Amino acid sequence: MHKIIRILLPALLCLLAASCSQPAAEVDGWQRSKADRLNKLAFQRRYYNAEGSERYARQALQFINDSLPNYDNGRLRAWNNIATSFCFRAMHDSAIAYVDSVLAYNGRCSNREVEQTLAQLVKAKLLQRNCDIAGSYQILYNIENSGLLEGNEGGMLYNLARSEFYITTTTLNYHYRSKSQYQQAELLTEMEQRRDKLRCDYAEDMSFNYALAYGYYSLCSDTAMQGRYLGKALHYCAENLHLLGDSNRFNTYHLGDTYQLLGFMLWSRHMKASSWLDNAVALDSICRYVYNTFGFDIASEADTTFAFLREATSLFFLHDDPYQRLGAIVSTGRYCMVRGDTATARNYFYEALIDSTMLGIAPKFEAMLYEGFLTAGCAENLNEVAQWTRHEIELLNYIKQNERADFMLQLELSKTRRDSRLFMIFSVVLAVLSLGLVVTLVLLRRRTKALQRETTKLQQAKQQDIERIANVETCLSVLRHDITPFISYLQNDKLPDELKHDVTNQLIRTFENIKNWTNLSIPSGLQFRATIVHLQELFDRVSASINNFRGDALSIHFVSTSLSAHGDNQLLEIMLRNLVNNAIQYTAQGSISVSARPWADDDHFVQVSIADTGCGMSADELENLFRTDKKLKTAPTADHTTDNGLNIQYGTGFGLILCRYIIKKHDDNTRRGCRIWAESEPGKGSTFHFLVERGNATQNA
DSSP states (O other), X not given: OHHHHHHHHHHHHHHHHHHHOSOOSOOOHHHHHHHHHHHHHHHHTTTTOHHHHHHHHHHHXXXXXXXXXXXXXXXXXXXXXXXXXXXXXXXXXXXXXXXXHHHHOOSOOTTHXXXXXXXXXXXXXXXXXXXXXXXXXXXXXXXXXXXTTTOOOOSHHHHHHHHHHHHHHHHIIIIIOOOOHHHHHHHHHHHHHHGGGSOOOHHHHHHHHHHHHHHHHHGGGOGGGHHHHHHHHHHHHHHHHHHHTSTTTOOHHHHHHHHHHHHHHHHOTTOOHHHXXXXXXXXXXHHHHHHHHHOOOGGGOSOHHHHHHXXXXXXXXTSSOHHHHHHHHHHHHHHHHHTTOHHHHHHHHHHHHHOGGGTTSOHHHHHHHHHHHHHTTOOSSHHHHHHHHHHHHHHHHHHHHHHHHHHXXXXXXXXXXXXXXXXXXXXXXXXXHHHHHHHHHHHHHHHHHHHHHHHHHHHHHHHXXXXXXXXXXXXXXXXXXXXXXXXXXXXXXXSOHHHHHHHHHHHHHHHHHHHHHHHHHSTTSOOOOOEEEEHHHHHHHHHHHOOOTTGGGEEEEEOOOXXXXXXXXXXXXXHHHHHHHHHHHTOSXXXXXXXXXXXXXXXXXXXXXXXXXXXXXXXXXXXXXXXXXXXXXXXXXXXXXXXXOOEEOOOOSHHHHHHHHHHHHHHHHSOTTOEEEEEEOTTSXXXXXXXXXETTHHHHO
């Protein structure tokens, strides 16, 4: 529906304008003043009541259509007012429809050029919000080269166009791209020099102050000039607060902007203590004025930064602009995460889930929101983690593509501007310049590919981090399940010494598994070192290290072998010892046999088997054996019942997770196909098998 409106509405409006733009009798002065008054009321309400602004503009448009069909100046003004009101409510399609109507107008009226320039500036703002910074920059570039800024035309509309050009250009530089310190400072100086000639109304003054304040704040990364730039930013914030102190000029939109910017300045990691010390008087003056004028006692707040951001968020929620609301939520939530208040951050981020109108209107803030969801732990399950991660990656890719497009466009337009000047003087070297352009494009292409590769690496690293976090959470859950019974048993004074010794040994092995898993799972931990492992030597080491607490009731036999494996000697020993110990726990009496043979299906692998005559497992337990999202039930034969009636149950699960992780390490670093599985029936024992690359497989491959 929005697309149909966007296509048909400009055409209908332009037909109406064309039919009314023919030479006609002079427009009646009294009727024109009424249309102008309605348009002025719409213009004055654009910041603090966008819906009211739209109503007045539509009244003006209706009056013009009914009584002043030839008054195209008023019609273009009404269209621009409606487009602006939609822009402030983040209704982009509707705003573009009226912008296109103004741009498509080809009649004759005195204000056509300036009104079409203002429509282009509204479009540039909308493109910035959608992160189409290349498209926004193209519009600003065209306006700059149109001559309008240097023209002699006066009046409110021309001053508004010039002011909006500077505000929109500055916003593009400090919000969406990294201009050089020199270029940004030069632009701000030019804005200050033209300031007095660009005044149109107090609301535009506040927008201009905010652009200057934010522009100087963005320069504070220059530590040499930081104190001066911070003072400039605070000065323009104070200017805005004094304008807002007039009850006839007060509006929560600009007050929210100013509070938020003060919060950003206090939050900035670039700010040195000496810079704040140099500007302490200015900041104290602002805090006193805020308290005396608006009743906001910032001095009583424990965290001044959070207080400003919190108040800004509350003020933006009084407006119907979801773009500003989302930006405020994300900023405040991210600051809460920085100061370690995850619970408060999570509450702010949840607001965006409650109010879905905030999603899909600002890729930059939406990407930060999904990052906030993930870092604040808002997800209820892994599906939400995966979904939010996917959305964040998609948005970051979209933003990165637009940044690259803007980078290319800046180079192209800079080259065009430079070539246009040099063409008149150095036409004879055109061929050399063309060659230089080709070389530049080749280098840029290489650079773009390098950036793409780096982006891919970062995405892969982030995905690995997410998987590692999920693995850690699961393993910690299993670990808590395993250790809790041990702690309870050891705290029981009635537990016999023999069983207490047994439980202690089991607990020690569990902590050894923790250490081994930690060394494997962290990037800087235990490194995988593949070598030729003689399985008989491995069997001997494991046989000597295990504790057969069953005594004569259980025999453990390692079958002699001459086979070797290609893998990590230490990890294979850890895995085999875990599997044998696991068999001992679940075999009250009988035997355990450890053997190795070439795998029947592929001679490149050796199969190691640990068979016991224990309690066995059901089909469901066997199916969930190596799944980290399932818990194994403690087998009855693994229990020890003391004379005092205590039932001793050993935890299960973490050792098998470690075994699975070790097999994955071998599968990733040796030959693909390494795996672990089990065969079992209730009451008939269990056999665990694992496959690793055969020791001579590398030479035979």
